[in-house]
Amino acid sequence: MKTYLDCIPCFFRQALETARLAGAGPLIQRKVLMDLAAVLPDFSMKASPPEMARIVRNLVYKYTGRKDAYAALKRKSNELALRVYPRLKDRLKNSEDPLRTAVELAVAGNIIDYGAKNNIDVEAELTRILDNEESSIAVESRDLFDYKGFRECLARACKIVYLADNAGETVFDRALIEQIMEFDHLKEIVYVVKSQPAINDALYEDALTSGIDSIATIVDSGSDAPGTVLSLCSREFKQLFKTADMVISKGQGNFEALSGKAKREVFFLFMVKCPVIARDVGGQIGNIVLYRKAGKK
């Protein structure tokens, strides 16, 4: 996805948030915003929004010396997710279609991120989602939730690349991966994190804390943007991405970075969090999406 003009106000909002989380005072916060204003004209609108997030992170680092402004927030997210994990497993045990439920909950886990930015009581919201055994929480639309396609591809795939999104959500990913292994324990799953701090995106240690190492190989993509920006990725990752039987991409950031660039089929799992993405996929904010993007021939 390219950058839309509507993303620009958000860049400033994010820069301010990052600077504050890094402990910058008002003067430094202002400097970061003014530097962002200065580099904006040179930022190509063909680049994806996560590429700007990377520039913002580097600006904040320049002034504060802190590269991982979200460290505390990530730790909190991991703890919260681990706390609800047993309830998550219960919910799956009682589901008629545990794989589908695991997919939906893996996306719903994204509320940790969204909630943190919107002052929602995340634990209460997660409990509400986990206690709701009534029906599917995803949109009933083949275009926005192609579970059939996902299941068919999964049945055939041996090697699966799973692109992580945020810390905390990683615990929900673990539950989904466990479900996939239950579906077929011979799958080989490679779980991909970012190579350096990028907003609250999961790093190697977050995957480890979440217990992913017991069911998947953890690697990093080489991308230090909060999205899998292929041009920033390592040669090894790009090879892996190209040759895997199936790619599951979590989160809006990975969707932004990959949706216009990837030549292969990708299953994008994310919660729609802004009007630009809502328009792009034809959904609404808050939608739980499983979006299959066909590969280019």
Added chain:
Amino acid sequence: MKTYLDCIPCFFRQALETARLAGAGPLIQRKVLMDLAAVLPDFSMKASPPEMARIVRNLVYKYTGRKDAYAALKRKSNELALRVYPRLKDRLKNSEDPLRTAVELAVAGNIIDYGAKNNIDVEAELTRILDNEESSIAVESRDLFDYKGFRECLARACKIVYLADNAGETVFDRALIEQIMEFDHLKEIVYVVKSQPAINDALYEDALTSGIDSIATIVDSGSDAPGTVLSLCSREFKQLFKTADMVISKGQGNFEALSGKAKREVFFLFMVKCPVIARDVGGQIGNIVLYRKAGKK
């Protein structure tokens, strides 16, 4: 009120919205945003946010030749408000304290503006507010809704200056002014609009369309910002503002412009629409506020 760093993302959002409403294509929209980024470092944070809105309006004018991007939206707001006016009057007729209800509804009328920007069904929302005869819709807090102080000041005042906010809301102002005249028909009320298009702020013709001329004298402040920025106002207005017995200021824009600058007592009536203002007054987004600011001795 000074400009907070949190206002900066909003400046970009507003610039984009104004450019689009003025019919600018993506290239011109981008030019407006980049020009805004270029002037940002020179904008004093001691200035109030409406002063930036004025700069944005002028940038959009430079590229599109349209100074009144919100003309159609304002027309629509006036029509909508005139449509609900009879219901508004009914509501007041049935109220135990019609003056208080008129004050509350005059602020609630601000939902026209807020709703337009947040895709709320404004007519449905207004109907809901007007049909709610149960209780007060304002916050039960002397600090945030000083109705007693308002009523006392009103009882003593002969000459009242009423600063208008948005088009459409003007019809709600009319209902409040009619109620004030019922309270005491000898009051002299001067209704103050902006001198030039400023977002969707009411101009002379909006006050006229709303029927204000039958109960008040309509003047303009000289300010072409979406707030009564005293340094931009005419000498005549400043004299009027200084000498009036009572000043009623409607809307967040007027609060932003006046709250730190006015030396006299002002009754600010507005709906809290952003986190910065919420923090400033100690309220929450959506609060219906009647905030008495004492004059400086």
